[in-house]
Amino acid sequence: MTARSINAERLLGRLHALGQIGRDGDGRLVRLAGSDADKAGRDVVVAWIRAAGLDVAIDRIGNIFGIWRTADIADEAPVLLGSHIDTVINAGIYDGCYGVLSGLEVIETLKASGYAPARAIAVAAFTNEEGVRYAPDMMGSLVHVGGLPVEEALTTVGTDGTVLGIELERIGYAGAKKPGFLKPHAYIELHIEQGPVLEREGIPIGAVENLQGISWQRITVDGDANHAGTTPMSMRRDAGHAAARVITFLRDRAQASNAPTVATVGCMSFEPNAINVIPSRATFTVDLRDPDEGRLRAEEVALAAYLKDLAAAEEVTISVERLARFEPVTFDSSIVELVEEAARRRGLTSKRMTSGAGHDAQMIARIAPSAMIFVPSFGGISHNPREHTTDIDLVAGANILLDVVSHLAAQ
Amino acid sequence: MTARSINAERLLGRLHALGQIGRDGDGRLVRLAGSDADKAGRDVVVAWIRAAGLDVAIDRIGNIFGIWRTADIADEAPVLLGSHIDTVINAGIYDGCYGVLSGLEVIETLKASGYAPARAIAVAAFTNEEGVRYAPDMMGSLVHVGGLPVEEALTTVGTDGTVLGIELERIGYAGAKKPGFLKPHAYIELHIEQGPVLEREGIPIGAVENLQGISWQRITVDGDANHAGTTPMSMRRDAGHAAARVITFLRDRAQASNAPTVATVGCMSFEPNAINVIPSRATFTVDLRDPDEGRLRAEEVALAAYLKDLAAAEEVTISVERLARFEPVTFDSSIVELVEEAARRRGLTSKRMTSGAGHDAQMIARIAPSAMIFVPSFGGISHNPREHTTDIDLVAGANILLDVVSHLAAQ
Known part of the structure; x- marks a missing residue:
């Protein structure tokens, strides 16, 4: 043979x-x-x-x-x-x-x-x-x-x-x-x-x-499209900023852990996507993976909790759509x-x-x-x-x- | 009259x-x-x-x-x-x-x-x-x-x-x-x-x-488009993540200050913009405004310094294009x-x-x-x-x- x-x-x-x-x-x-x-x-x-x-x-x-x-x-x-x-x-x-x-x-x-x-x-x-x-x-x-x-x-x-x-x-x-x-x-x-x-x-x-295991979600943040020059930082409902916070949250969490979890934001779009307008909407994807189902679920729960706090803190609304979910x-x-x-x-x-x-x-x-x-x-x-x-x-x-x-x- | x-x-x-x-x-x-x-x-x-x-x-x-x-x-x-x-x-x-x-x-x-x-x-x-x-x-x-x-x-x-x-x-x-x-x-x-x-x-x-005064810049971050599932977090050169860090840097800096400076990231795009690919490129705009020219210039300098450190820390390359600049x-x-x-x-x-x-x-x-x-x-x-x-x-x-x-x- x-x-x-x-x-x-x-x-x-x-x-x-x-x-x-x-x-x-x-x-x-x-x-x-x-x-x-x-x-x-x-x-x-x-x-x-x-x-x-x-x-x-x-x-x-x-x-x-x-x-x-x-x-x-x-x-x-x-x-x-x-x-x-x-x-x-x-x-x-x-x-x-x-x-x-x-x-x-x-x-x-x-x-x-x-x-x-x-x-x-x-x-x-x-x-x-x-x-x-x-x-x-x-x-x-x-x-x-x-x-x-x-x-x-x-x-x-x-x-x-x-x-x-x-x-x-x-x-x-x-x-x-x-x-x-x-x-x-x-x-x-x-x-x-x-x-x-x-x-x-x-x-x-x-x-x-x-x-x-793989978890794919599409997240949409809705804020307010105000003028970039006239709206004080403290009064903004900036959907793009909230989206950025999610990316840094995922990275900081992964880096603080010894688990093999990987988290990726691969797609991102801002609306109206104009240089002098605060983004009223940010849409992005989150790809979470882990070989352990319990840990993958824990990551999903942690993200959901973070989104809830973020929505309250930034006065934005956040909706989540599940795109795919496969167990390990x-x-x-x-x-x-x-x-x-x-x-x-x-x-x-x-x-x-x-x-x-x-x-x-x-x-x-x-x-x-x-x-x-x-x-x-x-x-x-x-x-x-x-x-x-x-x-x-x-x-x-x-x-x-x-x-x-x-x-x-x-x- | x-x-x-x-x-x-x-x-x-x-x-x-x-x-x-x-x-x-x-x-x-x-x-x-x-x-x-x-x-x-x-x-x-x-x-x-x-x-x-x-x-x-x-x-x-x-x-x-x-x-x-x-x-x-x-x-x-x-x-x-x-x-x-x-x-x-x-x-x-x-x-x-x-x-x-x-x-x-x-x-x-x-x-x-x-x-x-x-x-x-x-x-x-x-x-x-x-x-x-x-x-x-x-x-x-x-x-x-x-x-x-x-x-x-x-x-x-x-x-x-x-x-x-x-x-x-x-x-x-x-x-x-x-x-x-x-x-x-x-x-x-x-x-x-x-x-x-x-x-x-x-x-x-x-x-x-x-x-x-108004300062408009377009910033391009170049990293590596690797697979979202197989690339450990520590080995990523994630352009999207670096872009998100810039947004949170600008916000944190503005919030820590009493100055009237406003900073906005209004435009953002990721490439290849695929859910399961780490972004190889992120392009975004920064709109900085301040009624004081010295302070506006200081903000531009602080951003440039941050971008330099970020490029080193994240192993990405960052280029900046000036789009507009008006003094107060x-x-x-x-x-x-x-x-x-x-x-x-x-x-x-x-x-x-x-x-x-x-x-x-x-x-x-x-x-x-x-x-x-x-x-x-x-x-x-x-x-x-x-x-x-x-x-x-x-x-x-x-x-x-x-x-x-x-x-x-x-x-």
């Missing part, structure tokens, strides 16, 4: 080819879910899946499946690999794509090697994992596990006013399959870490044993052990770790034993064109996936 | 009529400089000036002058009244328009009363006082006093990509007069306070003795005394005060003895459709202007 290895040139070649698809006028990689760029990326991936001799199945939410299934194993639940190919705005080329293309690479390698699986093996590219254009993120995998009705997902209105279902029809990826039609025996997702830990510690393989996920320990074992056999160090980002694996974990494999991210950089992983690490990760899959599909 | 009073019905009628011109589809009052709505407002005001029997003169930057000048006083420098009729987005009806229409009202009243002036009296509506579409604000009066070459002003590109000179040609207000052709003997601007002081103290007349202005004490005296004679209380907002008067003060008269603003609200002054206060202010002008034009 250890002699078998993936075709590094093919995998890396595809990764770079896919990374050129969806460049905008400024050269930025932008493949938002349901866009023309997404279609272009999907078309290429589907062509590669077909060329590998796999069956292609597309479900109503646009999830793409490439399935290697011989007649005699048609009834066995498949081992599922995968991730997503949609991107953020001005993305790197690895996030998601590495998992999808490695999954395909592993299946092609096994198929070509004469490996006889005891069950089907499939690779998935889930729709709208990033959630940039349509909320929530991880939508395709969430629909797959029944966590969101497909009708509701398809009627989602995007940040640009488009409707996801109409966009999927338009680009030819509104499939016929019922979401969830494929019930996996196990799910493994290979991904770049998107954080600095593996690189800093010089460890090539992360055996991801759990995933942080514990992955399947036996698959995590298989990852560690595979690394050991290839002479690679590995480290048990927590995923800080959300991934499709957290959704699939609801219906099947699941785990993830991480490889190092240069400087921890992600969601950025400088996202980078060395070719050696990329190939090593794909080979660990190969080993784990060949073990699981033999059962 | 005290028996003479303005025609309240005519003044208030015109104020409300002008306030209906330039309403957008949502009913918002929007007469940005050089726009179709501005043209509609100008056309009505010019028609009223002509109907009053005044000469109309329009200069190259579009400033409108209505001049009452008889043959025998043609060479005397006129007493100039005025303000502006352009507005912010979603404006109230008083800001600027009250000064222009009261100026016209005063001249009509004097003319009809048989008053024999020793010098001409003129009313001005200066172009682009608000500076919303074209920067800087107070542009027409700045050009009038020679503070900005007219060629430079006319080539200003607006926030919507238009060029002011082309827009003035288009709406028919690129006049032939050389800016500054009219050298006033004195200038008096009647305006709503746009702040809460007069209303709170129950005083109908503000004798404005000086005007705050001291108005002519003899005109301020005339305002106080006129109020006393009409049995009204008055208060010497500082203008917190910028006004055309601060420009004209460079070339002629100038002052302003304020009337109360309901709740201090301005730049807002809820801007309001009672009819009684509006009429009282115009009568004080009448008294001051009849005194000055008799000299």
Whole structure:
């Protein structure tokens, strides 16, 4: 088994080819879910899946499946690999794509090697994992596990006013399959870490044993739009100032704690957004994450209490809208052990770790034993064109996936 | 002299009529400089000036002058009244328009009363006082006093990509007069306070003795766009967080001081502005004002020092662009005394005060003895459709202007 290895040139070649698809006028990689760029990326991936001799199945939410299934194993639940190919705005080329293309690479390698699986093996590219254009993120995998009705997902209105279902029809990826039609025996997702830990510690393989809980909120502060020159500081109801206080509160709280909680305000807008007018409204998002559900909930409670005090102190009104909430996920320990074992056999160090980002694996974990494999991210950089992983690490990760899959599909 | 009073019905009628011109589809009052709505407002005001029997003169930057000048006083420098009729987005009806229409009202009243002036009296509506579409604000009066070459002003590109000179040609207000052709003997601007002081103290007349200095800066913070879930708090270079620190610094500093300094962050934007990405860039404006030049400069220095420390502490880069800078202005004490005296004679209380907002008067003060008269603003609200002054206060202010002008034009 250890002699078998993936075709590094093919995998890396595809990764770079896919990374050129969806460049905008400024050269930025932008493949938002349901866009023309997404279609272009999907078309290429589907062509590669077909060329590998796999069956292609597309479900109503646009999830793409490439399935290697011989007649005699048609009834066995498949081992599922995968991730997503949609991107953020001005993305790197690895996030998601590495998992999808490695999954395909592993299946092609096994198929070509004469490996006889005891069950089907499939690779998935889930729709709208990033959630940039349509909320929530991880939508395709969430629909797959029944966590969101497909009708509701398809009627989602995007940040640009488009409707996801109409966009999927338009680009030819509104499939016929019922979401969830494929019930996996196990799910493994290979991904770049998107954080600095593996690189800093010089460890090539992360055996991801759990995933942080995520809490997304949109907060709106309403104050009074008065003249910047004539309103004494003491008489202001400044929505922008209140929003700034929330940001510094979150940072000060995180820094005073030893917990791994992370808190981010990524979106911010002021109204009327004029230089000489005190902001009457500030709208911003809060992204809270923690691997422990109790602690995550405590952070949400602390924020809510702070907002209440702030509203009273600043004489503003504050409203909170919950955008997404996922509890922390514990992955399947036996698959995590298989990852560690595979690394050991290839002479690679590995480290048990927590995923800080959300991934499709957290959704699939609801219906099947699941785990993830991480490889190092240069400087921890992600969601950025400088996202980078060395070719050696990329190939090593794909080979660990190969080993784990060949073990699981033999059962 | 005290028996003479303005025609309240005519003044208030015109104020409300002008306030209906330039309403957008949502009913918002929007007469940005050089726009179709501005043209509609100008056309009505010019028609009223002509109907009053005044000469109309329009200069190259579009400033409108209505001049009452008889043959025998043609060479005397006129007493100039005025303000502006352009507005912010979603404006109230008083800001600027009250000064222009009261100026016209005063001249009509004097003319009809048989008053024999020793010098001409003129009313001005200066172009682009608000500076919303074209920067800087107070542009027409700045050009009038020679503070900005007219060629430079006319080539200003607006926030919507238009060029002011082309827009003035288009709406028919690129006049032939050389800016500054009219050298006033004195200038008096009647305006709503746009702040809460007069209303709170129950005083109908503000004798404005000086005007705050204004410092406008645009600050750009550059950090790193990393993943919100995977980047430990201690490793972040969060541009949004640094921007928030600036806002709280300004507020804390203002609150710890007894000085009348006001500091406002009115504009803010984050990039990439995504919920799960640490902001790589935050761009915002800082509006600092103080009636004392030394203190204003000290505030600018304190902000610059804070930005330097912040850049080091947060490992971000910060760049600062100066958008506008006006030193505080001291108005002519003899005109301020005339305002106080006129109020006393009409049995009204008055208060010497500082203008917190910028006004055309601060420009004209460079070339002629100038002052302003304020009337109360309901709740201090301005730049807002809820801007309001009672009819009684509006009429009282115009009568004080009448008294001051009849005194000055008799000299």
